[in-house]
Amino acid sequence: MNKAIDNLTSSDRQAAPSFEPVMRFGMDAPLLLDCGVELAPLEIAYQTYGALNADKSNAILVCHALTGDQYVASTHPVTGRPGWWNTIVGPGRPVDTDRYFVICANVMGGCIGSTGPTSINPATGKSYGLSFPVITIGDMVNAQARLVEALGIDQLFCVIGGSMGGMQVLQWAYDYPEKVFSAIPIATAAWHSAQNIAFHEVGRQAIMADPDWCNGDYLTQDKRPEKGLAVARMAAHITYLSEAALHDKFGRNLQDRQKVGFGFDADFQVESYLRHQGSAFVDRFDANSYLYLTRAMDYFDLAAEYGDVLAEAFRGTPTRFCVVSFTSDWLFPTSESRDIVQALNASAANVSFVEIESQKGHDAFLLDEPELFATLTGFLNAAAQKRGLRHDD
Amino acid sequence: MTIDPAQQNGSRVDLQLIAGMIEPGSRVLDVGCGDGELLRLLSITRDVDCRGIEISQKGVNAGVALGLSVVQGDADTDLVNYPTKGFDYVILSQTLQATRAPHLVLRELVRIGRRAIISFPNFGHWRVRLHFLLSGQMPVTQTLPYQWYETPNIHLCSIDDFVDLTQRANVTIEHFIALDKEGKVSLTNQFRPMANLLAAQALFMLRAD
Numbered sequence: 001m002n003k004a005i006d007n008l009t010s011s012d013r014q015a016a017p018s019f020e021p022v023m024r025f026g027m028d029a030p031l032l033l034d035c036g037v038e039l040a041p042l043e044i045a046y047q048t049y050g051a052l053n054a055d056k057s058n059a060i061l062v063c064h065a066l067t068g069d070q071y072v073a074s075t076h077p078v079t080g081r082p083g084w085w086n087t088i089v090g091p092g093r094p095v096d097t098d099r100y101f102v103i104c105a106n107v108m109g110g111c112i113g114s115t116g117p118t119s120i121n122p123a124t125g126k127s128y129g130l131s132f133p134v135i136t137i138g139d140m141v142n143a144q145a146r147l148v149e150a151l152g153i154d155q156l157f158c159v160i161g162g163s164m165g166g167m168q169v170l171q172w173a174y175d176y177p178e179k180v181f182s183a184i185p186i187a188t189a190a191w192h193s194a195q196n197i198a199f200h201e202v203g204r205q206a207i208m209a210d211p212d213w214c215n216g217d218y219l220t221q222d223k224r225p226e227k228g229l230a231v232a233r234m235a236a237h238i239t240y241l242s243e244a245a246l247h248d249k250f251g252r253n254l255q256d257r258q259k260v261g262f263g264f265d266a267d268f269q270v271e272s273y274l275r276h277q278g279s280a281f282v283d284r285f286d287a288n289s290y291l292y293l294t295r296a297m298d299y300f301d302l303a304a305e306y307g308d309v310l311a312e313a314f315r316g317t318p319t320r321f322c323v324v325s326f327t328s329d330w331l332f333p334t335s336e337s338r339d340i341v342q343a344l345n346a347s348a349a350n351v352s353f354v355e356i357e358s359q360k361g362h363d364a365f366l367l368d369e370p371e372l373f374a375t376l377t378g379f380l381n382a383a384a385q386k387r388g389l390r391h392d393d
Numbered sequence: 394m395t396i397d398p399a400q401q402n403g404s405r406v407d408l409q410l411i412a413g414m415i416e417p418g419s420r421v422l423d424v425g426c427g428d429g430e431l432l433r434l435l436s437i438t439r440d441v442d443c444r445g446i447e448i449s450q451k452g453v454n455a456g457v458a459l460g461l462s463v464v465q466g467d468a469d470t471d472l473v474n475y476p477t478k479g480f481d482y483v484i485l486s487q488t489l490q491a492t493r494a495p496h497l498v499l500r501e502l503v504r505i506g507r508r509a510i511i512s513f514p515n516f517g518h519w520r521v522r523l524h525f526l527l528s529g530q531m532p533v534t535q536t537l538p539y540q541w542y543e544t545p546n547i548h549l550c551s552i553d554d555f556v557d558l559t560q561r562a563n564v565t566i567e568h569f570i571a572l573d574k575e576g577k578v579s580l581t582n583q584f585r586p587m588a589n590l591l592a593a594q595a596l597f598m599l600r601a602d
Contacts, residue, residue: 348479352457353464374458382460
């Protein structure tokens with residue numbers, strides 16, 4: 001798997017592939033961040049699929065998760081792998097690109113073409129590294145809103161995303177209610193739980209414990225904290241699965257051997273699998289980006305401004321919501337989706353809520369789940385009818 | 394064996410009746426909406442902004458896949474989350490007798506909706522009385538098809554019992570319709586004293602005083 005990647009030398013990797021198209025906002029149009037810093041310039045790398053209709057009413061924004069990117073339905077230029085949501089987005093798929101104009105942007109703070117810690121700091125001429133300001137989910141959404149505006153779209157027909165993408169969906173509906181006709185937050189929460197902050201802290205400490213992290217300055221020293229980032233990914237990957245999924249996939253099966261080796265090689269298949277997940281990840285992801293994006297998730301709390309009463313955040317919302325969770329997801333459990341639904345009900349919002357039976361854990365939203373497809377198709381069709389979108393739009 | 398009492402006759406005549414009571418263009422919450430039959434009827438025929446609550450996840454998922462706005466929830470525990478007078482009508486069709494605390498559910502229904510529409514099987518019906526009198530066993534009829542050990546109907550009541558509850562709860566009966574076992578109209582408002590004996594099912598439109 002990923003032979004092409006494994007054969008890349010580090011100098012090949014630094015010959016960065018093109019992530020065009022990129023929307024650029026210059027020094028004259030800084031973005032005011034939640035931390036108080038004005039960020040400029042700002043670049044947002046994005047992909048689009050399908051065609052925008054004449055009255056620009058058929059645009060769907062897909063928000064990607066922590067380690068996702070804008071290549072939602074097209075080949076990733078670094079890994080060569082197909083789009084991460086190919087089963088959901090495409091011609092004739094639930095998010096039908098024959099009918100809708102689909103936009104997906106790399107989040108600010110990311111490392112696939114949008115401004116983030118690997119970008120050049122105009123003040124120093126070097127990569128930002130840790131001098132990049134700490135960003136929030138709200139900042140990401142404000143950056144996306146600029147992109148959407150620059151594309152000439154006043155209102156998005158739908159904003160959809162899972163996990164960190166789901167947080168952005170909620171933030172969009174909160175910050176720009178009139179610009180979001182419908183919203184589909186999947187496997188997400190209105191605030192990041194203590195347990196999830198704890199897991200993120202383990203990942204960050206693994207990165208920072210790697211001597212090659214160089215206090216965040218590894219890019220200028222031509223090093224990369226690959227071991228630390230791989231461990232962070234391994235720990236996180238466990239949280240994306242479920243005990244049942246791990247048991248079904250690996251059990252206690254041994255890797256290429258008949259007996260345990262009485263050592264610390266990857267005796268078990270599950271160890272080998274995790275090591276592979278870790279090493280494949282470092283080829284496509286930046287360690288500092290991982291720190292910034294996990295931090296943005298940790299800071300996310302939509303209810304905080306309202307004395308922890310989430311319903312107040314959505315009072316009078318005009319947006320139609322479809323909230324989705326999965327039974328075996330213990331990272332963003334159904335109870336957290338239910339909190340969102342309760343808040344929306346308290347606002348008498350138009351909301352649907354589906355909990356899907358699945359053994360696949362948090363990652364279920366990325367995998368082949370026919371009930372998810374049926375939910376998305378049904379909800380989007382009904383919303384399209386309300387929005388007055390014709391089938392040939 | 395489990396049979397939905399109203400559906401075994403093919404069509405839910407009572408749902409047609411309820412739909413006819415709703416002003417077009419209003420906001421409706423259907424509590425215990427099942428597979429969303431009434432929601433579909435309302436959105437097609439009355440241009441109603443409607444939502445549903447359904448306890449079975451299977452029913453919810455089927456409804457959402459059809460484009461209906463449905464959430465998984467329990468009438469006993471989840472109605473408290475809804476805002477006061479958030480809806481023009483709140484409907485509880487053939488579900489009151491299956492709730493744990495019908496008196497509290499009734500209070501929530503008239504709080505959330507400007508009007509509440511409630512239908513339930515009448516335990517005072519002469520067939521029920523005769524069945525119990527002659528056999529000495531829990532009645533099993535067309536509108537109450539379950540054996541005692543498997544019935545979801547844990548709080549059955551007669552029409553008179555229900556009227557009694559509305560008085561205790563300061564709830565006004567705006568409209569009453571008695572239905573036969575097929576769900577067709579058999580008696581209306583003025584015949585309510587007879588209805589406790591003659592009606593297989595009852596349909597009330599209520600509001601809080």
